[in-house]
Structures are given as structure tokens and as C-alpha cells.
Amino acid sequence: MRWLEVNSSKPLNGSVKIQGSKNSSLALLAACCLADEPVYLSNIPEISDIKVVFQILRGLGASVEKQNITYKIDPQTIHTAEISPELSSAFRAAYYFVGALLAKYHKISIGYPGGDNFVSRPIDQHIKGFKALGAKVVCYDKYYTIEAEKLTGAEIFFDVVTGGATINIMLAAVLASGKTTLYNAARDPEVVDTAILLNKMGARIYGAGTDTIRIQGVSQLGGCTHSAAPDRLIAGAYLIAGGITGGSITVEDVIPEHLEACMTKLTEIGLNFNISENSITVFGEGRIKATRVRTGKFPMFESDFQQPVTVLLLKAHGKSVISDRIYPKRFNHCDQLNRMGADITVRNGIARINSYRKLTGAWVHAGDIRAGTALVLAGLMAEGTTRITGVEHIERGYEDIIGDFKRLGAEILLCSEDNMNNSIDFTAAVAGSAPLGKR
Numbered sequence: 001m002r003w004l005e006v007n008s009s010k011p012l013n014g015s016v017k018i019q020g021s022k023n024s025s026l027a028l029l030a031a032c033c034l035a036d037e038p039v040y041l042s043n044i045p046e047i048s049d050i051k052v053v054f055q056i057l058r059g060l061g062a063s064v065e066k067q068n069i070t071y072k073i074d075p076q077t078i079h080t081a082e083i084s085p086e087l088s089s090a091f092r093a094a095y096y097f098v099g100a101l102l103a104k105y106h107k108i109s110i111g112y113p114g115g116d117n118f119v120s121r122p123i124d125q126h127i128k129g130f131k132a133l134g135a136k137v138v139c140y141d142k143y144y145t146i147e148a149e150k151l152t153g154a155e156i157f158f159d160v161v162t163g164g165a166t167i168n169i170m171l172a173a174v175l176a177s178g179k180t181t182l183y184n185a186a187r188d189p190e191v192v193d194t195a196i197l198l199n200k201m202g203a204r205i206y207g208a209g210t211d212t213i214r215i216q217g218v219s220q221l222g223g224c225t226h227s228a229a230p231d232r233l234i235a236g237a238y239l240i241a242g243g244i245t246g247g248s249i250t251v252e253d254v255i256p257e258h259l260e261a262c263m264t265k266l267t268e269i270g271l272n273f274n275i276s277e278n279s280i281t282v283f284g285e286g287r288i289k290a291t292r293v294r295t296g297k298f299p300m301f302e303s304d305f306q307q308p309v310t311v312l313l314l315k316a317h318g319k320s321v322i323s324d325r326i327y328p329k330r331f332n333h334c335d336q337l338n339r340m341g342a343d344i345t346v347r348n349g350i351a352r353i354n355s356y357r358k359l360t361g362a363w364v365h366a367g368d369i370r371a372g373t374a375l376v377l378a379g380l381m382a383e384g385t386t387r388i389t390g391v392e393h394i395e396r397g398y399e400d401i402i403g404d405f406k407r408l409g410a411e412i413l414l415c416s417e418d419n420m421n422n423s424i425d426f427t428a429a430v431a432g433s434a435p436l437g438k439r
Contacts, residue, residue: 012245
């Protein structure tokens with residue numbers, strides 16, 4: 001067993017360079033399968049989800065080669081479109097390979113999405129989109145198949161705003177015959193990032209970043225060079241850490257516009273910011289105020305920030321309410337925070353956070369990436385030592401959460417039963433269960 005140990009922290013100060021976006025990179029790597037030439041991608045984070053994507057790419061027959069800080073993805077040697085359920089169920093976004101492979105290989109076999117265990121991830125909007133383009137979908141117990149001899153452009157209205165389905169159908173439509181229009185499309189930066197890559201490859205996509213995306217199909221796509229957008233979700237977590245510890249933290253290599261809704265809510269709570277072209281500094285020494293939070297799809301305050309901001313609101317004197325309309329079951333972290341002394345009640349997708357209580361370190365478990373983030377932040381404000389299991393979930397999103405927090409002044413270690421008092425070097429553990437790491 002492995003766990004993180006986090007000790008009570010003084011105000012954190014310093015700067016953190018933000019890694020490439022996990023959610024962008026998962027889509028970008030799958031999109032490389034559409035090309036007829038090598039694609040060169042940089043700013044790809046070295047995390048466990050990406051490691052699985054590389055396994056999938058190599059299993060399909062593609063070549064994956066790291067050249068300094070750039071990955072060369074050559075899809076010309078792909079010889080199969082079957083993805084094992086074991087690999088595809090290891091994380092949510094394996095479904096992007098359906099959109100990326102369908103037009104060229106006509107039949108895909110893939111397992112159902114896995115990853116975070118806070119709620120099942122439906123793929124009904126993906127299936128709706130593929131069927132509209134002319135594909136046949138057959139579902140089995142452990143996998144499903146998608147088959148289409150030819151894809152034809154269509155008008156598709158998503159019943160709900162979904163980033164995954166927007167990207168997936170966009171991938172499929174770029175090589176479809178004719179014009180495809182996606183209505184009620186997601187506006188997430190990851191959608192825009194994927195569209196930018198595809199257009200560099202020769203696609204004709206218009207309107208990404210709005211709720212209507214138009215795609216004119218082309219006959220083939222070529223290679224290009226692209227750098228993944230920064231991870232706005234990790235950047236937001238470090239800004240929240242500044243407020244929790246009362247420190248001053250600068251997140252570098254970010255796109256501030258991606259964090260506007262997050263910063264607006266954090267300002268309402270009591271934090272202050274200094275914003276430059278590609279960095280944000282948070283000043284967290286002010287009084288934390290109770291508030292009401294409602295999550296929504298980008299550009300609103302997103303569900304991924306809900307769990308870290310829960311911890312920040314534990315410092316407020318007064319009652320706060322968090323309503324997660326996107327993932328109403330995404331509140332498993334609240335039970336863990338209550339183990340540390342918090343007073344949070346959850347019912348029907350609404351968490352009520354009662355007035356300030358002092359937290360005490362305890363054994364707690366992270367059930368997904370953002371819950372893990374929340375528990376690390378709680379450990380920084382708790383008395384004593386907090387021990388967090390479920391480290392594998394945190395490693396799905398962070399390259400080096402230990403190194404980043406240590407550079408800011410936190411006391412945090414990764415421990416195991418074999419080495420109880422020392423942090424494990426992520427790079428040395430690549431051959432085992434730990435993800436790729438960097439030091």
C-alpha cells in the first residue's frame with residue numbers, strides 16, 4: 001500500500017509551472033490516429049493516464065517516440081482498431097479512439113469507459129452522434145463495437161452539454177463526407193485545443209469555443225506540430241491552496257481566461273489576484289467568507305473545482321452551500337473531510353458546510369483526482385499529519401504534486417509499507433505501479 005503524508009502547513013509561497021492539460025492531451029493523442037503522417041506533440045504531462053494512452057497507441061500499431069520534450073506519434077503503422085477492455089476501462093477518455101479511428105478503419109471494438117469512481121460516465125451522447133453520422137453501434141457486456149463503411153455529415157443536437165461527446169464526434173466528422181454541425185456543443189478549452197490541432201492537420205472546423213461547431217469534411221489529414229494547452233484545473237487547485245494556507249502562490253504558463261469563473265468565485269470568497277499575460281498570483285491572507293456555489297459547464301464554475309473549494313470554505317465563519325448539478329454524486333470527499341473534523345452534510349447533490357471547525361489529521365481515502373486534491377489541501381490546514389490512500393487516483397492527473405508542494409514550502413511525502421519514512425522517486429517506480437514522473 002502507498003499513501004501520502006501531509007503535515008500542517010505555514011503559509012505557502014512561491015511559484016508553480018503548470019503542466020500540460022490532461023484532458024487536452026488525451027484527446028490530442030487519440031487525434032493523431034487521423035493523420036497520414038507523423039504528428040509532433042509537446043507539453044504532454046507524464047501521468048498514469050497518458051501512459052495507458054501510449055499503451056493503446058502501440059497496441060494499435062502506432063509508433064510513439066519521445067524526442068527531448070516532444071512526442072512523435074506516427075499512425076502510419078496502425079494495423080488494428082481493436083482496443084482491449086482492460087486498457088480502455090483504465091480511464092475515461094479511451095472513447096476518443098472511436099472518433100479518431102472510425103472513418104479510416106470502419107469498425108472499432110473498445111471497452112466501456114473507466115477512471116474516476118465517483119459516478120458512472122454515460123456515453124449515450126457519443127452513440128447518438130455516431131449513429132447520426134451513419135455508424136452502427138452494438139453493445140456487449142464488456143465492450144461495444146462501432147461500424148460504418150462510410151461516415152456522412154449530419155446536424156447533431158446534444159441533449160446535454162458534454163465535452164467528451166463534442167470532441168469525439170468532432171474527431172469522427174473531420175473525415176466524414178459533407179458538412180457536420182454540432183449544436184449545444186461544449187465550449188471547453190480542451191475542445192478548442194483539439195480543434196486547433198485538427199485544423200493544423202488540415203481539417204476545416206469553425207466555431208470551436210462556441211455552442212455551435214461546423215465541420216466540413218476533408219479526404220485526408222497530414223502531420224503537424226502542436227503544444228497542449230496548460231492544465232487549468234491544476235492551476236485552479238494551486239490558487240485555492242494559496243487561500244487555504246494564507247500564502248501567495250503564482251501559477252505560471254497558464255491562460256488566465258480559462259480560469260475566469262474560478263477566480264470570480266474565489267474573489268467573492270475573499271482571495272485577491274494579480275493577473276499577467278501567462279501567470280496568475282493569488283494572495284490568500286484575507287478573511288474567508290461563506291458563500292453559495294453552483295457548478296456548471298465551462299465557462300461557468302466547473303465541477304472539477306467543487307472539491308478543492310469545499311476545503312477552502314471550511315475556513316469560513318458561516319454556512320456555505322455547494323450544489324453540483326453536473327455530477328451530483330461527486331461528494332465522496334465530504335465523508336473523508338468529516339473524518340478530519342469537518343461538519344458537512346450532503347443530500348441530493350447539495351453539500352452544506354457548517355461554520356468553521358478545526359481539522360485534525362487522519363487516515364482518509366481519495367476516490368478520484370479532485371478528491372485527492374481536496375484531501376491534500378485539507379492536510380495542509382489540519383493539525384498533525386494527514387495520511388491519504390488512493391494515491392493512484394492523484395497520479396492520474398499530477399506529474400509531481402509532491403515536488404510542487406514542497407517547492408512552495410509544504411511538508412508532504414509519498415510513503416509505502418516497504419519504505420515507511422521516505423518518499424518514493426516516481427521515475428524509479430515506472431517499472432512498477434507508479435506512473436511516469438520527473439525530477
